[in-house]
Amino acid sequence: MTDPGTGTTAPADATRPLRLGTRRSALATSQSGWVADRLRAAGRGVELVLVTTEGDTSRRSLTEIGGTGVFASALRGALLDGRIDLAVHSLKDLPTAPADGLVVAAVPEREDPHDVLVARDGLALRDLPPGAVVGTGSPRRAAQLGLLRPDLEVRDIRGNVDSRIRMVRDQVLDAVVLARAGLARLDRLDEATEVLGTDDMVPAAGQGALAVECRADDTGLAAELAEILDHPATRAQVSAERAALAALEAGCTAPVGALAEPGSSDERHPADDPSSATLVLHAFAALDTGAQRRVTSGAVDAPEELGRAMAALLLNRPDPTGLVAAGSHTPESDL
Numbered sequence: 001m002t003d004p005g006t007g008t009t010a011p012a013d014a015t016r017p018l019r020l021g022t023r024r025s026a027l028a029t030s031q032s033g034w035v036a037d038r039l040r041a042a043g044r045g046v047e048l049v050l051v052t053t054e055g056d057t058s059r060r061s062l063t064e065i066g067g068t069g070v071f072a073s074a075l076r077g078a079l080l081d082g083r084i085d086l087a088v089h090s091l092k093d094l095p096t097a098p099a100d101g102l103v104v105a106a107v108p109e110r111e112d113p114h115d116v117l118v119a120r121d122g123l124a125l126r127d128l129p130p131g132a133v134v135g136t137g138s139p140r141r142a143a144q145l146g147l148l149r150p151d152l153e154v155r156d157i158r159g160n161v162d163s164r165i166r167m168v169r170d171q172v173l174d175a176v177v178l179a180r181a182g183l184a185r186l187d188r189l190d191e192a193t194e195v196l197g198t199d200d201m202v203p204a205a206g207q208g209a210l211a212v213e214c215r216a217d218d219t220g221l222a223a224e225l226a227e228i229l230d231h232p233a234t235r236a237q238v239s240a241e242r243a244a245l246a247a248l249e250a251g252c253t254a255p256v257g258a259l260a261e262p263g264s265s266d267e268r269h270p271a272d273d274p275s276s277a278t279l280v281l282h283a284f285a286a287l288d289t290g291a292q293r294r295v296t297s298g299a300v301d302a303p304e305e306l307g308r309a310m311a312a313l314l315l316n317r318p319d320p321t322g323l324v325a326a327g328s329h330t331p332e333s334d335l
């Protein structure tokens with residue numbers, strides 16, 4: 001299966017187990033375990049190799065560390081060193097810039113990409129009393145919370161999913177906002193007290209999706225991973241989302257959200273071949289020019305074009321009347 005002629009680093013040999021590098025967190029081991037199970041079900045031996053990253057050990061806030069790529073960099077180093085053959089990343093934590101010598105061989109089918117509220121007493125966002133304290137380390141979530149409920153106090157927090165939920169249990173916070181996908185992977189969906197729809201909270205680009213990365217010169221393995229794991233519809237969606245992020249030059253800590261969904265047949269672009277499917281791209285950005293929400297659509301086979309078109313909308317046409325403060329409360333200057 002592997003191409004014996006390629007590369008200077010030894011290509012993964014189909015007769016020995018693949019070394020799958022994973023971070024130690026519950027979320028990372030869960031998603032790596034899921035990928036390992038799928039590879040094993042396809043007849044491929046896999047062993048997990050633990051890799052430590054600064055994003056896991058640092059107590060500093062994500063924005064402080066520099067955000068972009070802290071979770072990914074150690075795994076990428078281990079790939080390039082040949083210590084591991086493949087790595088599984090949360091796509092939303094992966095920098096949009098391609099890494100030299102590496103390739104995203106597969107993007108598996110994504111989980112529900114939305115954010116959820118985990119609040120005390122089963123409360124929904126609209127039920128929290130004025131002044132309630134909501135924890136999030138994400139500028140994207142903080143900005144959108146500020147539009148929805150300017151009367152709440154948003155507190156910058158760090159930590160893994162479990163410790164963030166515990167801050168609500170321990171009454172340190174009234175609520176936290178988390179990715180639904182993270183709870184699903186940890187089998188803790190019952191902790192969610194409300195799913196925040198796209199109209200309220202546009203998710204991060206790539207949220208709910210995984211990226212399976214290997215060395216670019218390991219072409220046999222890349223082809224095998226694509227064959228077993230890749231989900232083309234998800235790949236098109238996240239390509240549009242990440243192209244928007246890249247064109248805005250915004251990283252995973254920017255107050256930017258993007259979510260692409262399959263378009264329905266009555267949303268087809270008139271110029272397109274009637275048989276071609278569309279993507280509808282939703283975006284939120286709190287840029288210097290203010291907070292905006294936008295929706296646009298394009299052909300599913302040109303997702304990056306759609307993402308760039310969205311970025312152009314957000315950058316060039318800051319139309320104040322287009323500001324839809326989800327829930328419609330706050331002027332942009334309050335962000």
Ligand SMILES: NCc1[nH]cc(CCC(=O)O)c1CC(=O)O
Binds near residue numbers: 027090092180206
């Ligand atoms: N930044 C942390 C992070 N990275 C990936 C997920 C899980 C959800 C996903 O895979 O998108 C989470 C937790 C969260 O945002 O609540």
